[in-house]
Amino acid sequence: MELIKNPNLPFMSWRKYGFIFSSILVIISLLLIFLKGPKLGVDFAGGALVWVKFEKHLEVSDIRNSLTKIGQEQASIQKLAGTNEFVIRSVTKVDPDKFANDVIAQLQKDFADNPLDLRAKETVEPKISAELTRNTTIGVLVALFLMGIYIWFRFDFRFGVVSVLALFHNILIVIGALILTGREFTIVIVGALLTIVGYSINDTIVLSDRVRENRKKLRGIPFVDLINASINETFSRTILTGSFVIVTLFCLLFLGGPVIADFAFTLILGLIFGTYASTFVVCALATEWETRSPQKRK
Amino acid sequence: MRNIGLRMAIVIILLAAGLYTLYPTLRLYTAKELSKEEENSLMKRAIHLGLDLKGGMHLVLEVDTTGLKEKPADLRDRALEIVKNRIDEFGVFEPTIEKQGSSRILVQLPGVDRERALNIIRKVAHLEFKLVSDKTQDVLKSIDKYLSKGDTMGFEEPFSSYLFGVEGDLGFDVRDEDSLKILIAQAQEIIPKELQFYFGPKETYQGKEVKRLYLLKKEPELSGETIRDAQHRPYQGSELQYTGAWMVEIEFKREAARLFASITGKNVGKRLAIVLDDVVQSAPYIRERIPQGKAVITGNFKAEEARDLAIILRAGALPAPLKIAEERSVGPSLGKDSITKGIRASLIGSLFVVIFMLVYYSLTGLVANFALVLNVILLVGALSAFGGTLTMPGIAGIALTIAMSVDANILIFERIREELRLGKTVRTAISQGFSRAWLAIFDSNVTTIITGIVLYIFGTGPIRGFALTLIIGLIANLICAVFVTKTVLDYFTHRFEVTKLRI
Numbered sequence: 001m002e003l004i005k006n007p008n009l010p011f012m013s014w015r016k017y018g019f020i021f022s023s024i025l026v027i028i029s030l031l032l033i034f035l036k037g038p039k040l041g042v043d044f045a046g047g048a049l050v051w052v053k054f055e056k057h058l059e060v061s062d063i064r065n066s067l068t069k070i071g072q073e074q075a076s077i078q079k080l081a082g083t084n085e086f087v088i089r090s091v092t093k094v095d096p097d098k099f100a101n102d103v104i105a106q107l108q109k110d111f112a113d114n115p116l117d118l119r120a121k122e123t124v125e126p127k128i129s130a131e132l133t134r135n136t137t138i139g140v141l142v143a144l145f146l147m148g149i150y151i152w153f154r155f156d157f158r159f160g161v162v163s164v165l166a167l168f169h170n171i172l173i174v175i176g177a178l179i180l181t182g183r184e185f186t187i188v189i190v191g192a193l194l195t196i197v198g199y200s201i202n203d204t205i206v207l208s209d210r211v212r213e214n215r216k217k218l219r220g221i222p223f224v225d226l227i228n229a230s231i232n233e234t235f236s237r238t239i240l241t242g243s244f245v246i247v248t249l250f251c252l253l254f255l256g257g258p259v260i261a262d263f264a265f266t267l268i269l270g271l272i273f274g275t276y277a278s279t280f281v282v283c284a285l286a287t288e289w290e291t292r293s294p295q296k297r298k
Numbered sequence: 299m300r301n302i303g304l305r306m307a308i309v310i311i312l313l314a315a316g317l318y319t320l321y322p323t324l325r326l327y328t329a330k331e332l333s334k335e336e337e338n339s340l341m342k343r344a345i346h347l348g349l350d351l352k353g354g355m356h357l358v359l360e361v362d363t364t365g366l367k368e369k370p371a372d373l374r375d376r377a378l379e380i381v382k383n384r385i386d387e388f389g390v391f392e393p394t395i396e397k398q399g400s401s402r403i404l405v406q407l408p409g410v411d412r413e414r415a416l417n418i419i420r421k422v423a424h425l426e427f428k429l430v431s432d433k434t435q436d437v438l439k440s441i442d443k444y445l446s447k448g449d450t451m452g453f454e455e456p457f458s459s460y461l462f463g464v465e466g467d468l469g470f471d472v473r474d475e476d477s478l479k480i481l482i483a484q485a486q487e488i489i490p491k492e493l494q495f496y497f498g499p500k501e502t503y504q505g506k507e508v509k510r511l512y513l514l515k516k517e518p519e520l521s522g523e524t525i526r527d528a529q530h531r532p533y534q535g536s537e538l539q540y541t542g543a544w545m546v547e548i549e550f551k552r553e554a555a556r557l558f559a560s561i562t563g564k565n566v567g568k569r570l571a572i573v574l575d576d577v578v579q580s581a582p583y584i585r586e587r588i589p590q591g592k593a594v595i596t597g598n599f600k601a602e603e604a605r606d607l608a609i610i611l612r613a614g615a616l617p618a619p620l621k622i623a624e625e626r627s628v629g630p631s632l633g634k635d636s637i638t639k640g641i642r643a644s645l646i647g648s649l650f651v652v653i654f655m656l657v658y659y660s661l662t663g664l665v666a667n668f669a670l671v672l673n674v675i676l677l678v679g680a681l682s683a684f685g686g687t688l689t690m691p692g693i694a695g696i697a698l699t700i701a702m703s704v705d706a707n708i709l710i711f712e713r714i715r716e717e718l719r720l721g722k723t724v725r726t727a728i729s730q731g732f733s734r735a736w737l738a739i740f741d742s743n744v745t746t747i748i749t750g751i752v753l754y755i756f757g758t759g760p761i762r763g764f765a766l767t768l769i770i771g772l773i774a775n776l777i778c779a780v781f782v783t784k785t786v787l788d789y790f791t792h793r794f795e796v797t798k799l800r801i
Contacts, residue, residue: 001658002715053631097622118412119632125623128358132758139756146748154741191691191753191761195698198749198768202702202742206709209738237705237712244654244708245701248647252697255643259350259636259690267694 004236011231012224015284022281026169029176038179041186042089044133046126048096050103051119053085054111063088066110070102080258085119096123136190143194144168147201155208158295162285163204163278167197170277174270183262192263196270199245203238203278210234223290227283234279242275302792305785312782313672319343319679345682346392347408348689348763351637353630354408355415360623361401368617370401376617378403383613384418402623412627414606422575422619423610425525426518427561427593430569430581431493434468434513441485457481464503465539467510467581472500475509492516496571498578501598512578514571519561524554528611530604533596544604546595548611555591563587574607640693647697648674651704659711662801665786666707666779673703673778677771686770689763699771702746706779709735711801724791724799732784739780743772 042049060077063086067075076089090099100123107116124132144164152160171193178189210230218226246268253264322343326332332340349356359381361373374397381403385393394406407415431437438458445456460478461468470478475497482495489495498510527549533540550558562570562584571581572595579597599607652670655663677699681688714731722730750772753765790796 001660003658051632097625100625117629117631118627119629121412121625121627123622123625125360128624135756139752142756143749143752146752147745150741150745150748187758187761188691191757191764194749194753195694195764195768198746199698199701201745201749202705205742205745206738209741213734233716234712237708240658240708240712241701241705244651244704245698247650247654248644248697248701251643251647251650252640252694255639255646256694257636257639257643259632260640260643260694263691263694 002236004239007232007235009232009235010228011280012228012283012287015280015287018280018284022169022277025173025176029172029179032176032179033172036179038175038185039182041184041189042096042122042124042129043187044129044136044185046093046096046124046129048090048100048103048124049120049122050088050100051085051121052088052104052107053083053117053119054114055084055117056114057084058086058111058114060086062111063107066106067103069110070106072099072103075099075103093126096125099123132187136187140190140194140197143197147197151201151205151208154205155212158286158289159204159208159211159282162282162289163201163208165285166204166277166281167200169281170196170200170270170273173273173277174266177269178266181265183265186262188263189266192266192270195267196274199271200274200278203275204282206237207231207234207279207282223294224287227287231279231283238275238279242271245271302785302788305781306789309782309785312676312777316672316675316679319683320675323678323682341391343682345678346685346687347633347637348687348692349406349408349626349633350628350690351633351640351688352408353628353633354406354410355412355625355627357405357407357419357622358398358624359403359405359419359620361403361617362619362621363401366618373617374401374403377620380614380616381405381419381620384609385415387609387613388415388418390415403620409630414602416622418606418609420620420622421610421616423613423615424575425521425611425615426573427520427558428496428514428516428518428571428573429565430571431513431515432568433490433493437489437493437513440488441481444485444488445481457485461511464508464510467498467512469503469508469510472507472509478511496573496576496578499597510578512571512581514573514578518573519570520550520554520558523615524550524557525611525614526551528608530599530601530608532601535594535596537596540596540598543596544599544601545597546599546604546608546611548593548595550591550593552591555589558591558593559587559589636690640690644693644697648700651700655704655707659707660800662711662714662787662799665783665790666704666711668786669707669778669783670700670703672782673699673771673774676774676778677767680770680774681767684770686766687763688767691761691764692767695764695767695771698768699775702743702772703775703779706735706739706743706775707783709738710780710783714799714801718799718801724796725788727799728784728787728791732780736780740776743776747772 060079063077074091078087148160148164151163249264249268322340323345326340326344363370382395390407396404398404441457442455446454460470460474494516496512529547533543533545565584569581572579652667655666713735714727717727717730750765750769
């Protein structure tokens, strides 16, 4: 069986539209990041999260009334769809541990006839979250830098630079989408973002590898044609792998339970934009660079 | 290919080694009934479930050094030893207790009762023996006199009026605790310097929540560092109020035992209060000199409370209070949900991939599927062998490994198809396909391994689990997707003289 046979699509002649599309997405994402800002989870903002499950039906308003009694009416309360489970987050950063314990005690007292199961509890002191934020930022930057170096070393300088640019583009768009859908930034989401980085770079490498090979094989042909040929030759693989991964991820999204859902959602977005960015954006940027200042062929 | 037999043997050895390391895990989590011994021995060789899957708590404790002169790191080290001892006695399977930074302790306890564990860890457990002042009545009178001075309403007992008798002690309603504290602070200057008020724990007396009030000598006669052993037992004495309750029997070290004998000898007929973390647990009368260096802490303890108190006393007092800087607890119910869902989702996802590979690449897809299954076996086997921990993101890591493994085979098979299209023979096409795809596969796996290593270094908890799974998975991937697939394909094409490859 073969779904995609010898495609011969002029990808690089569409690069103008690609630039416009990418620019719009990046600008929207940047606006979202600077105007609205990401909704930081307990990990990065410090604070507390209490996740409880009640045996009998309750509404968010019942929980809110109960919390008002201990002066926590500001707390964010989220009811998990289709369940009797509530996730309560503190909005104050003062003594998260006390907040969590007070909330649990108050709920147990107010709903004494409705047994409560503590599903999870997280409290993070602001000092710890600040350290985590710093370490994570360093981690992400180190990962990006090392990958850029690796590609430079294995392929060439230009591909190293444009790959890292494409990664930034990809991560920015995913962050924008996360802000737009009101999802929280947790350490698990950062893990997902780094996984996207890994996947995208995998894509870029497969393509760069083909360009590296075709450069020797198809001497003398224009750079644009070289790139087009390489994208077309790897197109079948790109689509196949992408669909496999996306199937697995949709399974995780719908069947993996709430803990993994945000992780899977981020990965799916990252996969879609990552595939686009790591093939199309990388090649378009490389082509633009080449047309403006052609590299001497060895 | 002369060495094809050797390579095939390596593949079989890999498979056998994978299954061998995987077996304890399979047995542990699927067998219905296991003897305790077998379970323990399997647990040592099986993959561990992370806190997010099993339920449990992850704590970062910070030593609170306010007002203390010692270096935070020294205090931290002492606290670490004590926390370790307490948890050892508590009996948690495979706790993690380690230093973090200069003043923090990381504690991970799989599957424990959160409240009890917190109580044991956080209790400072500073035990002291202090004599009850025999001037209590006089001091109370003078406080009343002092506080009512200038009171024109003729209200003469502003302090004592809050108090009433509780089984021979003075007690008060817990709702009045704040008012009492204020009055004590106001009357501070007439309370003799060597004495201090202490409260007992909250208890129920005649349907009311009350606490007892004691006036004790500030200077302790003896403190808890001198304890050699502590055991909990059912109460056996004659006092009715403790019938059915538990008590803790403590035994002093030699020096302290001599001191205790002399204290009790000198103070026969007086009361000696047992003060734990500034709360008076009980204040029994000294009936005679106690020479054996033994004492009993009574109180209305339940068996579990008495046991926990004994643990804390045996392990010693913390040098400074511990503050919870970070806590992540997952209840056992959520853990159970996560694992069932996570594994089911991964299985269904993999099943899709396996069927698709089979349909798309027919028989060759079957070889790829074999490599894929071997990849997962090796991954889980390696995690078990290294004592790794499977977390929820770790399951996602396995899913990603599967994706990368499939990607490698797609890259190879697409190359083989290209070569076949150019009219090459089956064997040449296979050999060329592999060698052409190898560089891309190697580079892409290595870069993802780099991300994994960075994640492992900078990540915490579940992210580390993900990173570790990813790194091991990708190494297994480089072996399985390339070496194993090629060996099996070579073996069959040589053995059966295949001239047309169904791919």
